[in-house]
Every structure is written in C-alpha cells, then in structure tokens.
Amino acid sequence: MMRYPKGLQTGQTIGVTAPSSGVDSELHDLIHLSKKQLENRGYNIKIGETVWTQYKAASATKEKRAAELNAMLQNHDIRTIIPPWGGEILQEILPLIEWEKAQAKWILGYSDTSTLLFALTLKTGIATVHGTNLIELRSDEWDPTTSKFLEVLSSEEGSMIKQVSSSxxxxxxxxxxxxxxxxxxxxxxxxxxxxxxxxxxxxxxxxxxxxxxxxxxxxxxxxxxxxxxxxxxxxxxxxxxxxxxxxxxxxxxxxxxxxxxxxxxxxxxxxxxxxxxxxxxxxxxxxxxxxxxxxxxxxxxxxxxxxxxxxxxxxxxxxxxxxxxxxxxxxxxxxxxxxx
Structure with a gap:
C-alpha cells in the first residue's frame, strides 16, 4: 500500500536542500524572494548549505548532498522538502540515501528532482509530488495552475484533488x-x-x-x-x-x-x-x-x-x-x- 505524508500546515517548516544543482551567487535573490513568499503565507523555511553553492554541475559533493538530504528526510521538524530546482546528476547520490530511515513527508519538484521523487516512491512506497520548483514561487501571486501545489502539500490520505488544464x-x-x-x-x-x-x-x-x-x-x-x-x-x-x-x-x-x-x-x-x-x-x-x-x-x-x-x-x-x-x-x- 502507498504511504501518504501528513498534510503541511501553516506554522510548520519547509526544508530547502539541493540534491542536484545549487544556485549560483548571482541568482541568490531568487531564493530569498521565494523564501519570503512562503514565509508571508505562514510557513517556516530552513535552507541547507547546498542551496548556496554550485560546482561542476552540482551543488556540492555527492556525500554532502546526500548527507543534507538524509538529515532533512529524518528530521521530524521538517514537514516538506522543496529543492530550489533540478539539475543534471542527482542520480549519483541515490546509493547514499538512507531509504529505510526516510520519514513520510512531501517532496516537491521537477526536472532532475524527479529522479529523486521516482526513486523514493519506488523504493519506499512514499508518495512524492511532481510540480513547481522553489524559485518559481517568488511572485506575490501564483497563477491558478501552479497554485494547486499548496492544496496538494496540505492533503493527506483520503483526499481528493481536482485540477484542470491551464488556459x-x-x-x-x-x-x-x-x-x-x-x-x-x-x-x-x-x-x-x-x-x-x-x-x-x-x-x-x-x-x-x-x-x-x-x-x-x-x-x-x-x-x-x-x-x-x-x-x-x-x-x-x-x-x-x-x-x-x-x-x-x-x-x-x-x-x-x-x-x-x-x-x-x-x-x-x-x-x-x-x-x-x-x-x-x-x-x-x-x-x-x-x-x-x-x-x-x-x-x-x-x-x-x-x-x-x-x-x-x-x-x-x-x-x-x-x-x-x-x-x-x-x-x-x-x-x-x-x-x-
């Protein structure tokens, strides 16, 4: 049977880590703006070290990326994980993930983040979420299609969610x-x-x-x-x-x-x-x-x-x-x- 995380509620913490690519210094403002938008909506944001660096097509060494992700997956205080965006070589951290210790919590993203989502769901039966990246949440308003991600993250077992194609x-x-x-x-x-x-x-x-x-x-x-x-x-x-x-x-x-x-x-x-x-x-x-x-x-x-x-x-x-x-x-x- 599938395992669904508990729904994210205001006042809870969203963890931000970069298991694939981090963010170059000239784009750090995108992270700060996205963080502010989520905080304005009542969420606490915890940003990991990997988010702020990028070298040789990845945020950090595979060991550091895996360690930070494992820590967030096992942290009871972090209820949802949203990477800044995707990247290229997330696959190299998969052997280092402690699958059996991963708690059921929502992880959201696309591009190379979907490599993690796919593997986590197949290995553990924990449901994961394919949708917007963190840096695409930096505006005061979110379009009707994108904004459904928040309803999804606040859902849990038994919920029904309806969506329609964009205009x-x-x-x-x-x-x-x-x-x-x-x-x-x-x-x-x-x-x-x-x-x-x-x-x-x-x-x-x-x-x-x-x-x-x-x-x-x-x-x-x-x-x-x-x-x-x-x-x-x-x-x-x-x-x-x-x-x-x-x-x-x-x-x-x-x-x-x-x-x-x-x-x-x-x-x-x-x-x-x-x-x-x-x-x-x-x-x-x-x-x-x-x-x-x-x-x-x-x-x-x-x-x-x-x-x-x-x-x-x-x-x-x-x-x-x-x-x-x-x-x-x-x-x-x-x-x-x-x-x-």
Whole structure:
C-alpha cells in the first residue's frame, strides 16, 4: 500500500536542500524572494548549505548532498522538502540515501528532482509530488495552475484533488522576468492533444517525471517498476506522465523504446506527455512520429502537450496516487484520490 505524508500546515517548516544543482551567487535573490513568499503565507523555511553553492554541475559533493538530504528526510521538524530546482546528476547520490530511515513527508519538484521523487516512491512506497520548483514561487501571486501545489502539500490520505488544464502557457523561459503579476508570462493558448485525435479518458496510479533523467534508472535498484507495482499498488495499472526536457525526436523515440522493452508499460493504462521546446526533428522524423509509433507499439491512449514540466505552468502530480484524466477539444482535467 502507498504511504501518504501528513498534510503541511501553516506554522510548520519547509526544508530547502539541493540534491542536484545549487544556485549560483548571482541568482541568490531568487531564493530569498521565494523564501519570503512562503514565509508571508505562514510557513517556516530552513535552507541547507547546498542551496548556496554550485560546482561542476552540482551543488556540492555527492556525500554532502546526500548527507543534507538524509538529515532533512529524518528530521521530524521538517514537514516538506522543496529543492530550489533540478539539475543534471542527482542520480549519483541515490546509493547514499538512507531509504529505510526516510520519514513520510512531501517532496516537491521537477526536472532532475524527479529522479529523486521516482526513486523514493519506488523504493519506499512514499508518495512524492511532481510540480513547481522553489524559485518559481517568488511572485506575490501564483497563477491558478501552479497554485494547486499548496492544496496538494496540505492533503493527506483520503483526499481528493481536482485540477484542470491551464488556459495559457509561457512559450519562452525567462528567470529574470519581473513578476507581473505571475512569475510566468502566459502568452500562448494551451491545447491538449491526443494521438488518436479523439477524446481520451484514462485512469490508474500516477507515476512519471523527466524522461531525460528517469530513464537512466532502468536496470538499477531505483527503477524496478514491476516490483513497485506488485508491492505497493497491488498490481493496479500505472498512468504514466512524462516530459521531454532536451531530447531530440529520435532520442525521445529511443528512450520510449527502451522503457517499453524494459517492461515499464506492460501494466499501464495510458500516458500523458508534457509540452516541450525540445524534440527537434531529425531527418524528417518528428516527436509526433515517435508518439504515434509508441501508441501503436503499446496500444495505450496517449495525450500530449499537457501541463507538465519545463514549459510552464504545470499541474501537480502525486506519484502513487490514483487519478482519472480526461482530454477533449484541447482541454484536460485530472482528479487525484490519495488512496492506499
């Protein structure tokens, strides 16, 4: 059975650590501003040393990153953990995490943070949260899609959470933009699509993250999907969600084939793919070609251009929770139920 953390309440402490990348000194203001916004909403913020440094594609040595994360995972006073953002090489700390000592508490993030979320849920059955990063919370107001993260973090076993697709998304990333009123410039109409060009409904246990990083867990002790499904989900089907951060269309295709050939989709109910600025065409081969071949090979329903990942805003997903997802006429909706 899945384990859901207790809901985060005002007055409690959020821990900030950088298990992947830290923040360069010229961007430290992003952390201070985000901290202030959460404090203004009644939360205590404890920031670890790794957040303030960055060297050779990581915040600190793998030993220091793992030690700080372990300390926060085992600290009763810290109720939720939110890294500043993702990065590149979080995977190297996975062998150093004390999985059996990890307390059930919400961890929120995306990009390389999803490597940790995915592994933690598979190894322990503790539900984790794929959604906004800390530095994207630095504005006085949060857009309606992003702001659902707080409802998720305050939820616990038995809760039901409903979300709908965004109306508009941000077409170009910009960390330096002054919030007006949101941190994002929502300038392009959102349009969820399906490979079949027909309305799609699917349900199952949510699991997923950033394809660029989590596919490297295949064949490791941190990517045993079948064992997770058997141990914690009673063999219920998985409803997968993914985003492509940097892969070309052919790399994206190879990654999906690797996942399929490793058995990740043998007991699945469907796949939801996020918008991407990647997926560059290679020799006339496009991301849509990859999605069509994937749908044909797996016979799974496929929704794409959904609110996930590096093209904000994004919905908030709970790894391990039961969900029902619908897509029709360019819009989507998702209902999550935190059931064991």
């Amino acid at each position: 508009y998304y941000q077409s170009k990333w910009n960390h330096d933009k002054i919030p007006d009123p949101y941190i994002y410039k929502l300038d392009t109409t959102t349009n969820w699509e399906t490979v079949s060009n027909l309305p799609v409904e699917m349900n199952g246990r949510l699991l997923g993250g950033c394809l660029d990083t989590i596919h490297h867990l295949i064949g490791t002790p941190y990517g045993d999907v079948k064992e997770f499904q058997k141990t914690y989900l009673n063999n219920e089907p998985i409803l997968w969600y993914f985003e492509n951060c940097e892969m070309s269309a052919t790399d994206f295709h190879r990654t999906l084939m690797q996942m399929q050939q490793s058995g990740w989709f043998e007991n699945a109910s469907g796949v939801l793919f996020g918008r991407t600025v990647a997926g560059q065409e290679v020799g006339g081969f496009t991301t849509l070609d990859a999605l069509e071949r994937f749908a044909e090979a797996t016979s799974l329903p496929v929704i794409y251009n959904a609110d996930i990942g590096h093209v904000p805003p994004q919905l908030t997903f709970i790894n391990g929770a039961y969900a029902e997802i619908k897509a029709n006429n360019g819009t989507g909706e998702m209902t999550m139920i935190l059931k064991k």
